[in-house]
Amino acid sequence: MGGDPLFSNGVDLAVVLIVIVKVVVTFVFLLIATMLMVWFERKLIGDMQNRIGPNRAGPWGIMQTLADGIKLFFKEHFMPERAHSAVFVLAPFLSFVPAFLLFAIVPVTGNFADGGNGTVEIFGYTTYVQLADPPIGILFALAMSSVAVYGVMLAGWSSGSKYPLLGSVRASAQMCSYEAAMGLAVVGVVLVTGTLETTQMVLVQAGPGPFGWVPNWGIILTAVIPFVIFVIAGTAELNRPPFDLVEAEQELVGGFNTEYSSIRFALFFLAEFMNTITMSAIFVTLFLGGPAGPAPIGPAWVWGLVWFFLKLFVFLFMFVWFRATLPRFRYDQLMHLGWRVLIPLALGWLLLLATGHIASDQGWPLGIAIPIALVVMAAASGLIRVASRRALEARLAELEPGGVVL
Amino acid sequence: MGYLEGFGVTFKKLFEERVTDPYTIGKGPKAPKPERQHGRHVLNRYEDGTEKCIGCELCAGVCPARCIYVRGADNPPDAPVSPGERYGYVYEINYLRCIHCDLCVEACPTEAITETKLFEFSFTSRADAIYTKDELVVGDDGKPQHLPWEDWRDGEDVHTSAWMRATSPSGSAVFEGIVAWSGELGYGVRHPEQGQAHEDRHERAAMEEEHH
Ligand code: SF4
Numbered sequence: 001m002g003g004d005p006l007f008s009n010g011v012d013l014a015v016v017l018i019v020i021v022k023v024v025v026t027f028v029f030l031l032i033a034t035m036l037m038v039w040f041e042r043k044l045i046g047d048m049q050n051r052i053g054p055n056r057a058g059p060w061g062i063m064q065t066l067a068d069g070i071k072l073f074f075k076e077h078f079m080p081e082r083a084h085s086a087v088f089v090l091a092p093f094l095s096f097v098p099a100f101l102l103f104a105i106v107p108v109t110g111n112f113a114d115g116g117n118g119t120v121e122i123f124g125y126t127t128y129v130q131l132a133d134p135p136i137g138i139l140f141a142l143a144m145s146s147v148a149v150y151g152v153m154l155a156g157w158s159s160g161s162k163y164p165l166l167g168s169v170r171a172s173a174q175m176c177s178y179e180a181a182m183g184l185a186v187v188g189v190v191l192v193t194g195t196l197e198t199t200q201m202v203l204v205q206a207g208p209g210p211f212g213w214v215p216n217w218g219i220i221l222t223a224v225i226p227f228v229i230f231v232i233a234g235t236a237e238l239n240r241p242p243f244d245l246v247e248a249e250q251e252l253v254g255g256f257n258t259e260y261s262s263i264r265f266a267l268f269f270l271a272e273f274m275n276t277i278t279m280s281a282i283f284v285t286l287f288l289g290g291p292a293g294p295a296p297i298g299p300a301w302v303w304g305l306v307w308f309f310l311k312l313f314v315f316l317f318m319f320v321w322f323r324a325t326l327p328r329f330r331y332d333q334l335m336h337l338g339w340r341v342l343i344p345l346a347l348g349w350l351l352l353l354a355t356g357h358i359a360s361d362q363g364w365p366l367g368i369a370i371p372i373a374l375v376v377m378a379a380a381s382g383l384i385r386v387a388s389r390r391a392l393e394a395r396l397a398e399l400e401p402g403g404v405v406l
Numbered sequence: 407m408g409y410l411e412g413f414g415v416t417f418k419k420l421f422e423e424r425v426t427d428p429y430t431i432g433k434g435p436k437a438p439k440p441e442r443q444h445g446r447h448v449l450n451r452y453e454d455g456t457e458k459c460i461g462c463e464l465c466a467g468v469c470p471a472r473c474i475y476v477r478g479a480d481n482p483p484d485a486p487v488s489p490g491e492r493y494g495y496v497y498e499i500n501y502l503r504c505i506h507c508d509l510c511v512e513a514c515p516t517e518a519i520t521e522t523k524l525f526e527f528s529f530t531s532r533a534d535a536i537y538t539k540d541e542l543v544v545g546d547d548g549k550p551q552h553l554p555w556e557d558w559r560d561g562e563d564v565h566t567s568a569w570m571r572a573t574s575p576s577g578s579a580v581f582e583g584i585v586a587w588s589g590e591l592g593y594g595v596r597h598p599e600q601g602q603a604h605e606d607r608h609e610r611a612a613m614e615e616e617h618h
């Protein structure tokens with residue numbers, strides 16, 4: 001394990017240039033992808049509701065986002081009188097910048113087919129096709145998605161207005177709750193692949209899988225459950241429907257960004273969709289083997305791109321489909337799902353995975369180790385149930401008759 | 407399938423027919439508006455030129471957006487503005503607030519206020535957005551006035567009166583063919599129209615054919 005091979009022979013001008021080109025390409029790619037994502041979402045959701053969707057600007061309305069962006073750019077900057085001005089101005093960037101940084105650790109393509117090591121050659125330099133490959137890898141993603149919470153929280157708080165404040169309080173509670181489940185799901189993948197670095201993860205997943213034909217993807221290595229948990233928690237982390245309580249229009253006007261207008265609002269809007277793309281990319285990297293896939297003819301990196309975008313598209317479609325189908329959660333349901341379903345499930349599954357891992361390492365018979373783990377889990381979940389029932393009863397006893405019962 | 411059934415429903419919609427009527431026919435001309443489109447208002451007048459509005463303020467009372475301001479006044483005996491005792495002395499509608507719900511039209515006892523089909527108007531000042539009686543009242547030919555910032559098209563200023571509402575095909579069939587509206591400036595008492603349920607669609611289809 002040793003980070004990007006680009007830096008292994010010291011840093012000269014060409015290396016610096018390559019890095020700069022990577023930065024620019026990532027930036028431009030993300031902006032364009034976000035633009036298309038906004039359009040795609042509006043179009044698809046229109047289709048799912050028997051509507052037409054945007055169809056005016058450009059062919060199939062594909063320039064709609066650009067038109068909206070230009071419009072927003074020329075709108076009046078509005079700041080409420082009681083807003084905390086410095087924070088108010090800063091908050092959109094706290095949302096926007098992490099959305100960009102998050103994508104830095106995603107391997108976009110590379111030679112992963114037939115035992116390739118995930119690199120490409122540019123001008124005689126060997127490098128990964130990803131902006132950065134820090135040793136902390138996937139932890140960086142978790143960190144950045146946590147920083148994004150600040151953007152939402154500070155935006156609401158600094159607006160000096162009650163609905164945005166409520167929206168941002170919801171956001172911080174929701175994101176903190178789901179981050180735990182998300183982290184635990186990631187630990188599962190880290191456990192089976194044995195690395196934090198995203199490129200290494202993809203390399204492991206590119207290897208031969210069970211029975212020789214099943215892909216060796218994270219989703220299969222961790223037996224689906226962490227994937228499901230990660231998708232649910234990821235959706236909640238993105239504040240996308242059905243977890244969009246942060247901007248529940250019926251209750252909170254526009255949520256945390258109610259007081260924002262013009263280009264500052266556009267930044268929030270962009271960040272939201274950019275996060276959708278980057279989160280999908282993280283899904284792909286962790287669970288679907290990133291750009292790994294067969295490369296029948298031609299250079300492997302082209303196929304890497306093809307596989308990566310195909311897999312990415314699946315998730316983007318999924319997010320829009322969620323939005324078109326699922327009604328919004330109630331707040332107590334949201335908390336219930338997060339704390340009492342997802343986190344225990346993720347913990348239990350992690351225990352199982354770890355048991356299996358250690359058992360095969362030590363040569364213990366799996367037939368005995370797994371049942372023992374299951375018994376321990378059953379006992380633990382029984383204890384948790386008893387404890388939470390006790391707590392509920394104690395709480396109810398405190399309330400007067402006719403008090404709030406959840 | 408419980409929870410997952412919904413996903414099937416939304417997915418199936420992808421392949422169904424769209425229900426939206428586009429604003430224009432292809433890239434070509436604008437599609438005809440539905441006969442009873444709700445647009446900007448007019449204040450109607452009787453055949454003799456007197457105004458129908460009696461200043462009762464019912465429209466202002468019913469308006470959910472609170473965008474109508476009316477003040478009535480006693481008719482001057484020598485030159486009455488309306489046939490009644492009182493008339494609308496001040497009449498203003500704020501189009502920055504109006505949601506074109508037509509409740510004011512329903513409320514009006516004298517068919518004084520109705521809506522035209524015009525919705526293509528925009529202004530650059532708040533003052534222009536507040537239409538006063540001078541702008542709302544129909545001209546001497548019985549047609550709505552054309553203001554500089556309004557985009558009227560041929561034929562759009564013809565069917566704008568209470569007649570339009572009263573002969574609604576969605577109304578009770580018992581009244582079909584019976585005149586239940588008053589006469590108006592420039593047209594007199596209009597005859598009842600025949601059912602026009604699908605006329606909009608036919609007109610549209612014809613235009614589409616012409617265009618291709
Ligand atoms: S159409 Fe509705 S909103 Fe507009 S003036 Fe009449 S009652 Fe008010």
Ligand code: SF4
Nearest residue numbers: 459460462463465514
């Ligand atoms: S328009 Fe009709 S409802 Fe409104 S004040 Fe005049 S008569 Fe009354």
